[in-house]
């Protein structure tokens with residue numbers, strides 16, 4: 001644990017969260033519904049990159065500080081573990097995006113293409129750039145294969161599970177496969193399995209407490225993301 005890098009992560013995470021706040025507010029709508037373009041309280045149109053609060057009535061756009069604090073915590077953990085390494089940018093990018101995806105998935109059970117699809121070229125470029133200084137092209141090729149493998153595995157599970165895993169989960173799996181694959185096949189398998197284990201544990205606890213029924217749909221994205229985060233933190237850097 002490197003305290004200076006942890007502090008740097010927290011400092012970068014706060015504004016990074018604010019940058020994504022508008023996307024989270026706009027995309028936190030049910031599948032098929034139009035994007036939210038106005039303030040929930042006063043219906044004033046949202047700016048393209050709104051700040052923390054509505055320009056007109058001053059109410060919070062989305063949950064107060066949640067995305068900033070969560071991004072700061074995730075980046076602090078990631079940078080403390082990774083430190084000054086070329087791949088840090090790719091992991092930090094997906095870390096912050098993962099916070100936004102988690103908020104949207106918890107709110108409306110979807111992982112919007114608007115956030116997941118542009119992350120493919122972005123991550124591939126960031127990992128490609130990270131491979132240049134150390135010539136770690138083996139890791140880069142493994143990242144590409146990891147993305148393909150985890151995306152394909154989720155596609156297969158999605159087809160077999162008749163709707164329990166959605167298209168958003170499959171697209172997120174490909175992204176997680178890219179970064180986990182960079183670290184190695186064992187990390188990829190660990191990260192993917194941890195997501196399932198945590199989802200199963202929480203679902204069983206909720207079922208036991210009668211908070212959900214066997215037919216309830218749960219948001220799987222947050223478990224996939226937390227499983228991957230744990231595996232990245234536990235991996236050898």
Ligand SMILES: [Zn+2]
Nearest residue numbers: 039042054057
């Ligand atoms: Zn307002």
